[in-house]
Amino acid sequence: MSREAIFGAIRRGLRRGALPDDQAMALRARLSAHPRHLIPARSRVARAEQIALFLRNLEKEFATFRRVSDAAELPEAVATYIAAQNLPPELVIAPHDELRSIPWAARPMLRLREGRAEAADLVSVQHGYVGIAETGTLMLPAAPDRPTTLNLLCDTAIVVLRASRIVGAYEEAWDVLRAERHDELSDGFMPRNVMLVTGPSRSADIESTLELGAHGPRRLHVVLVDDDSSALQS
């Protein structure tokens, strides 16, 4: 009942009935073309500078990072970071193939559990899907091998990202998602959830003063694997 009333009122306001076919066609064409609008110039720079911009923005937003040249260095990078933060060497890690292929056994002290985060977990390791240089933002689409709770529940969130997955603007990240993902249920590309994460959780609700670590992670640490030769050369 409400539905008819709402559409009736909108159309009365617009002084027309349902949209004529030709106009609806034009709107459908706009939806399937999903045109980009103005993209700020700041991220349209050479590859190496784009990666540097991503890292600068991460720090601006109170995240930290470590650059490694090879995935084989990841266990050491993670172990060193959590030791420096005085965190226990227990990690809940995304069941993602890229993370599975890392030689974790090189650091036998690290205890890894694959799966979603539970209340007691302190440190998570998430698979970074795409990094967006424009604002130092991580795109983390939900998937069986990328559970959403890993982005949220632990005090410390570690994200492993490959440098070749850094793009300039949000629009480029949407294009990657559109090209790579297929959602069986809707026959579209959107997974249940896509989080764009920019730095650790924070709030300014108490006396308009910024404090880190409101409800989500208190620390966000990115380990960037330099797999992008074009970026390293330039």
Next chain:
Amino acid sequence: MLATSPAFKENAAHALADPSLQKALHRTRPQNPAKRAAAVAALPEFEQLRDIGRDIKNHTLANLDFYLETWETNVLKSGGHVHWASTADDARTAVLEICRKAGARTVTKGKSMISEELAINDHLEKHGIEPIETDLGEYILQIRKEPPSHIIGPAFHLNREDWEESFRKVHTHLPADRVFAERKDIMTEARELLRSKFLAADVGITGANFLIAETGSSVIVTNEGNGDLTQTLPRVHIVLASIEKVVPTLEDATSLLRLLARSATGQDFSVYTTFSTGGRRAGDLDGPEEYHVVVVDNGRSAMVGTEFQDMLRCIRCAACMNHCPVYQTVGGHAYGWVYPGPMGSVLTPSLIGVDKAGHLPNASTFCGKCESVCPVKIPLPKMMRHWREREFERHLSPQSVRTNLSLWAFVAQRPALYRLATRIGAKALSLLGRGRGRLASVPFAGGWTGGRDLPVPEGETFFARYARLERSKRS
């Protein structure tokens, strides 16, 4: 929420005399505009993006029925449920129904202005379901049984003492003599307490900053992460969204997101911008099993096609109130309903009626600052003037105002008489002022000066000065 908007004048007087509120306002007054200005300065394309934002919203509103239908189709395709609600009552009923079906005992909530508008919490409580606000600001307001005073910093009017006192009063399981050495200690206490609530809740309710027609998604933007915990952990997620939140594509939403955080908090981007599309998919290890959207009209469709349609572009960034001299002097509660500041002065009469909220459009100095910072270029002062006209037409303004305006109109239409009258008036007021810059009271104008001071004229009218200067130029 019971509107006290008709009592704006009394509310404002009260606010001016409230030292705790004035302390909070003193803190935020310079801060918010400075943060926005810095973020805007760092993005040279910001002005162009404002035009783009306005155009995206205008395009959507001109085809609102089409985009809502497309959005609905895509929600259903991704396994979600859509509930249409014409009125606040319909929306409350829909939410309660979903909660009951889910067998909910507790419901966690992300910050949502539409939830305040619909008074969802009262309704759930009345029916034995406990709603728990999880945004830090909303959480303390729920404890103190206060309404929000700002659309993005709902508890900015409280000082540290208020937080400590309230937490000591309700968190009785903790040692009474604990010390809050820093603000962070207050936040940590709330974080720990709310964590168990997130995990135990049966239903999570969030608002929506945008709905995306192309994908059937809803978008929330937060810094704390509470909205994400609210929508990820319980078995059922309910989104409350009003009809004007829809935009066509991800690219359209992206352009508006570039404006939102910069205009709101001066951040380049908020910490969590999350797109939700349906419930848990096969193989997913987390996320809600059910995804519902309650789409609310509650007076908005009646604005389409009127001089107030532009107000439906609003993306709720709060820049207008952060820059408003009236808001920055009296705070948000004086406006008496959910939406304060310039955007509230335009929206509130549309939603609860000009008879109840007719005073609000008068709470303006018409300085134009709000329009100049609005990311989607809503002509707020012009629309306040529309409301004043409507208030006048409907004979809602007091008789004294009407008589004086008629008198003014009579004089203004007779130039010689007007010049004479203003000459006498300016001289008289200048004598009355006797060198002071402003007058706290003027004979026969107590109603006007009760709420403000009158700057004293210099004793000469504009016409007289113009003529004098022209003469001196020639000589």
